[in-house]
Amino acid sequence: MITRCFVFICLAGLTVAGSNKLCAQKIAAGDMIDLYAATKQLSQFIKRFNNEEDRQGIAYDPTSKLYREPEQRKQYLKLLFDEQSITIPQSLRTSFIADVTRKERPVFLDFFAGEWFAEVKISVSYNGKEEEAILFMALEKAGQGYKWVINRMYFRPYAPYIRQTTKNPNNFLHPQSHELGFMNLNRVFESPATAEDYTSKDYRSPDYLDIFMYDLRRGVIKFITVNDTRFHFFQIKGWYFEVANFNRPGLNSGWLINNLVQLPPEQKNVMLSYIYRENR
Amino acid sequence: MNRLIKTFSILTFLLVAAFLHAQAQSVNITPERKRAIDSLALEKVRDLSKYISIIGDKATSMTESQRVIERTMELFMEGAQMGVSSLNRKGVRYYPVQKYLERLRALNYQRINIEWYNIQYISDLVQQPDGKFVGVITIYQRFEGLMEDGMRYVDVTKKDITVYVERKQQQIGGRLIGFWDVLLGDIKVTETKRG
Numbered sequence: 001m002i003t004r005c006f007v008f009i010c011l012a013g014l015t016v017a018g019s020n021k022l023c024a025q026k027i028a029a030g031d032m033i034d035l036y037a038a039t040k041q042l043s044q045f046i047k048r049f050n051n052e053e054d055r056q057g058i059a060y061d062p063t064s065k066l067y068r069e070p071e072q073r074k075q076y077l078k079l080l081f082d083e084q085s086i087t088i089p090q091s092l093r094t095s096f097i098a099d100v101t102r103k104e105r106p107v108f109l110d111f112f113a114g115e116w117f118a119e120v121k122i123s124v125s126y127n128g129k130e131e132e133a134i135l136f137m138a139l140e141k142a143g144q145g146y147k148w149v150i151n152r153m154y155f156r157p158y159a160p161y162i163r164q165t166t167k168n169p170n171n172f173l174h175p176q177s178h179e180l181g182f183m184n185l186n187r188v189f190e191s192p193a194t195a196e197d198y199t200s201k202d203y204r205s206p207d208y209l210d211i212f213m214y215d216l217r218r219g220v221i222k223f224i225t226v227n228d229t230r231f232h233f234f235q236i237k238g239w240y241f242e243v244a245n246f247n248r249p250g251l252n253s254g255w256l257i258n259n260l261v262q263l264p265p266e267q268k269n270v271m272l273s274y275i276y277r278e279n280r
Numbered sequence: 281m282n283r284l285i286k287t288f289s290i291l292t293f294l295l296v297a298a299f300l301h302a303q304a305q306s307v308n309i310t311p312e313r314k315r316a317i318d319s320l321a322l323e324k325v326r327d328l329s330k331y332i333s334i335i336g337d338k339a340t341s342m343t344e345s346q347r348v349i350e351r352t353m354e355l356f357m358e359g360a361q362m363g364v365s366s367l368n369r370k371g372v373r374y375y376p377v378q379k380y381l382e383r384l385r386a387l388n389y390q391r392i393n394i395e396w397y398n399i400q401y402i403s404d405l406v407q408q409p410d411g412k413f414v415g416v417i418t419i420y421q422r423f424e425g426l427m428e429d430g431m432r433y434v435d436v437t438k439k440d441i442t443v444y445v446e447r448k449q450q451q452i453g454g455r456l457i458g459f460w461d462v463l464l465g466d467i468k469v470t471e472t473k474r475g
Contacts, residue, residue, distance in 0.1 A: 143409030225371035
């Protein structure tokens with residue numbers, strides 16, 4: 001409640017202080033307060049997380065004493081959680097904020113440091129039927145700068161055909177098969193689910209992205225639209241959190257943390273498997 | 281002799297490294313320069329806001345709005361598009377910028393009032409593989425349309441506008457003058473409120 005009052009007073013002050021008279025009387029003060037409070041871009045989420053900008057969204061000079069100042073940062077961090085999320089207990093938030101703002105070694109988010117990626121849900125037409133595909137996008141260094149690339153994906157229609165198991169060593173073509181003109185190949189293709197047992201040890205099963213690209217080239221997949229974007233952060237040692245966009249009125253909107261998990265490093269792969277929809 | 285060649289090679293290497301370093305540094309954007317580029321980009325965004333209001337205004341003549349659409353297009357990179365998402369529909373609808381502006385002009389309202397909130401958020405500029413810098417400016421627009429029968433449609437949209445910034449040079453009076461060129465790119469339009 002104190003935090004809400006703090007935000008309201010700060011933002012109301014800003015609204016009154018607005019110097020540019022672009023907005024006319026029809027624009028309600030409440031709207032302005034909501035829009036100031038909204039975390040409008042992921043860049044702003046990172047800057048608020050680190051306390052690298054003032055309440056009007058103007059970046060602090062890194063030499064300023066306000067830059068990354070811990071007390072203000074704690075206030076910002078409290079505002080970066082989805083208040084409607086029931087999956088994040090207050091105690092967990094408190095210990096997360098205490099951990100990232102600890103005096104001796106505070107932790108900050110870094111856009112370029114990796115260990116975070118985007119999950120983008122898109123609609124595609126697959127064999128004439130609308131389906132959802134999930135793309136996992138990563139920021140990659142290239143040329144003189146950076147670009148977002150499709151790192152991997154999940155596509156439900158492929159799930160039954162994606163092999164998750166290891167090869168069965170009892171399935172092989174014996175070393176004299178050549179003398180029979182490989183007539184025993186019929187056993188390989190009898191059961192499509194185990195055909196890969198007969199491939200070279202260097203063979204890598206195609207993943208979702210391989211097949212998706214192949215189908216795209218064959219013309220059986222057509223892009224329709226983008227439906228949702230969220231971000232997964234593993235940058236803070238010992239923690240995982242998800243950031244999603246909440247398009248709603250009020251002071252708690254825009255890019256907010258809607259999932260927070262205390263994650264020992266050895267469990268990171270389990271979380272990644274879950275996000276990538278492996279074994280689901 | 282060998283020693284001389286070795287010294288020469290090291291010197292050459294150092295010179296090349298220093299040159300490459302200088303080249304890399306030359307495109308660095310200092311906080312002061314960033315502020316100057318931001319105001320240049322904001323100026324373009326303000327022009328865009330102004331043009332959108334003129335195009336949407338029912339009092340603007342067809343000839344005038346056509347001229348303003350042409351001026352608006354000069355603000356954009358070629359091929360820029362608008363992606364529109366609404367509160368009651370999933371997904372993004374894509375329109376080339378010109379088509380979007382023409383649709384705005386053709387809206388079937390008797391009176392249209394477009395206002396812009398005094399809020400903008402400017403991201404950092406990040407360099408892309410071809411060396412250009414890219415950022416996003418977020419602004420908010422309130423649209424009010426009045427139908428002939430008195431029915432009123434109001435919405436508030438968030439506009440995330442891509443801004444491309446490129447270092448260019450121009451020869452003026454025999455001298456090469458460097459300048460920062462700013463062009464607008466794709467715009468994501470998100471409906472945030474309907475009333």
